[in-house]
Amino acid sequence: VLIAVGRDACTRNIGLDTIGVKINEKNGKVPVNDEEQTNVPYVYAIGDILEGKLELTPVAIQAGKLLARRLYGGSSTKCDYINVPTTVFTPLEYGCCGLPEEKAIEEYGKQNLEVYHSLFWPLEWTVPGRDNNTCYAKIICNKRDNNRVIGFHVLGPNAGEVTQGFAAAIKCGLTKELLDETIGIHPTCGEVFTTMDITKSSGQDITQRGC
Numbered sequence: 001v002l003i004a005v006g007r008d009a010c011t012r013n014i015g016l017d018t019i020g021v022k023i024n025e026k027n028g029k030v031p032v033n034d035e036e037q038t039n040v041p042y043v044y045a046i047g048d049i050l051e052g053k054l055e056l057t058p059v060a061i062q063a064g065k066l067l068a069r070r071l072y073g074g075s076s077t078k079c080d081y082i083n084v085p086t087t088v089f090t091p092l093e094y095g096c097c098g099l100p101e102e103k104a105i106e107e108y109g110k111q112n113l114e115v116y117h118s119l120f121w122p123l124e125w126t127v128p129g130r131d132n133n134t135c136y137a138k139i140i141c142n143k144r145d146n147n148r149v150i151g152f153h154v155l156g157p158n159a160g161e162v163t164q165g166f167a168a169a170i171k172c173g174l175t176k177e178l179l180d181e182t183i184g185i186h187p188t189c190g191e192v193f194t195t196m197d198i199t200k201s202s203g204q205d206i207t208q209r210g211c
Contacts, residue, residue, distance in 0.1 A: 007055065009028035011028040016030075020040050029052075030045040031052075036067055084167075087163060092155060093156065093159035095155075098140070112142060115140050116198065118136070118192055119136055124157070133208060134156075138153040138200075139193065152167075166193065
């Protein structure tokens with residue numbers, strides 16, 4: 001059982017009310033625009049205190065660097081809070097990048113999406129004889145944008161390592177066609193993303209019989 005209780009931001013006693021910076025009174029989080037600017041134009045906020053953003057250290061570091069470059073280096077690059085690779089380090093790891101299926105449907109409409117998925121069997125599981133259909137892989141593609149991958153999900157060993165690699169490709173505009181044209185490394189867990197051909201809408205069986 002995984003329980004995520006969340007955290008409140010300690011922003012109530014640092015004088016934000018004195019200068020008029022608005023916070024969410026329920027959790028202390030600070031609403032900002034897409035450039036980390038609060039309702040007070042000269043006050044910016046980054047990191048875990050942001051309303052609706054990811055509470056991840058690498059995200060805060062990246063947002064801070066990009067903010068400094070925009071303010072003092074003439075840059076216009078904003079932090080990408082969508083295509084952030086992350087992993088839940090449970091005994092069977094879960095990695096993701098981009099949108100969950102529910103959020104993708106909400107933003108793009110179910111009719112504009114194609115979801116490819118597959119169960120898979122890691123090679124190292126063949127010797128101990130573990131269940132060959134425990135691991136799962138899924139990509140969500142935007143049909144109206146050249147089948148661009150907008151969601152990446154994997155449940156299996158070393159999911160963090162797999163996700164980190166594909167995250168760079170997603171930032172570069174990865175499409176289903178490019179995945180299909182990529183030669184897989186056999187036998188690896190990441191290889192499953194280069195051979196996916198069953199869509200969720202088809203209802204076809206996704207169980208595997210070997211690595």
